[in-house]
């Protein structure tokens with residue numbers, strides 16, 4: 327009997343922003359399924375131990391840690407070069423590194439706006455152009471961009487973040503068409519609120535009493551629930567999915583911004 331192929335074994339993936347949170351869960355999930363993973367963050371002290379843990383586990387895939395600020399194109403060039411030198415190519419790129427701060431639009435300085443657009447959108451452009459070049463010269467691949475439900479709907483207090491995440495969705499759709507002849511699929515995941523250190527820092531939510539992931543409820547998500555969607559999109563099972571945004575937010579909600587979800591409306 328035929329079974330769907332959710333496998334990524336033997337693939338090489340780059341996962342940006344993998345020292346914690348969703349990126350770390352993605353890296354661990356792909357590695358546990360047999361992919362080699364090149365993982366980056368701004369600090370080797372933070373991302374190195376994640377690679378060590380993956381390499382020390384019985385997981386089938388190997389990990390390479392690279393210090394790389396994804397806003398810096400030269401550092402991204404180095405990330406791509408080190409990945410190809412170590413693993414011989416790139417099959418999967420997960421543009422996960424990202425972040426935000428909460429502020430009303432009129433209070434966001436030009437520097438604050440540029441910082442968030444640089445971190446979320448321009449970094450995705452750098453990584454996608456440079457890793458995409460390797461994929462285009464090779465056998466193609468799968469690119470998965472981490473957007474947000476706040477890129478799909480209005481997000482009061484997060485205009486810079488919301489605009490950058492919405493742009494990622496349109497970029498995804500456009501590239502999926504432009505690169506379809508090169509056997510590169512480009513898709514997006516739009517998570518709802520997921521418990522991570524970044525969310526704890528921005529919104530002050532702790533993870534102490536999180537319900538189990540199997541429970542369908544109005545709850546905060548687990549990083550692994552996003553990682554599983556990423557793995558599906560990267561796998562042969564998603565071969566006919568291109569240019570799409572998969573929303574992963576548990577129960578559909580009336581409100582759509584993190585601050586609304588948390589009753590933090592200002």
Ligand SMILES: NC(=O)c1ccc[n+]([C@@H]2O[C@H](COP(=O)([O-])OP(=O)(O)OC[C@H]3O[C@@H](n4cnc5c(N)ncnc54)[C@H](OP(=O)(O)O)[C@@H]3O)[C@@H](O)[C@H]2O)c1
Pocket residue numbers: 342343344345346347348349366367368369372373394395396397422423424425445472473474475516517518519520521522523524525
């Ligand atoms: N958590 C949520 O509720 C949620 C919802 C929707 C979408 N998302 C998106 O999911 C992604 C991950 O979110 P998260 O909550 O897991 O974030 P997080 O806990 O803040 O982790 C962010 C990761 O990105 C890395 N990073 C930050 N700036 C970087 C830079 N300039 N260059 C390279 N790495 C950088 C951080 O590592 P270092 O600090 O070590 O550099 C860290 O590993 C983001 O794109 C976020 O917008 C999250």
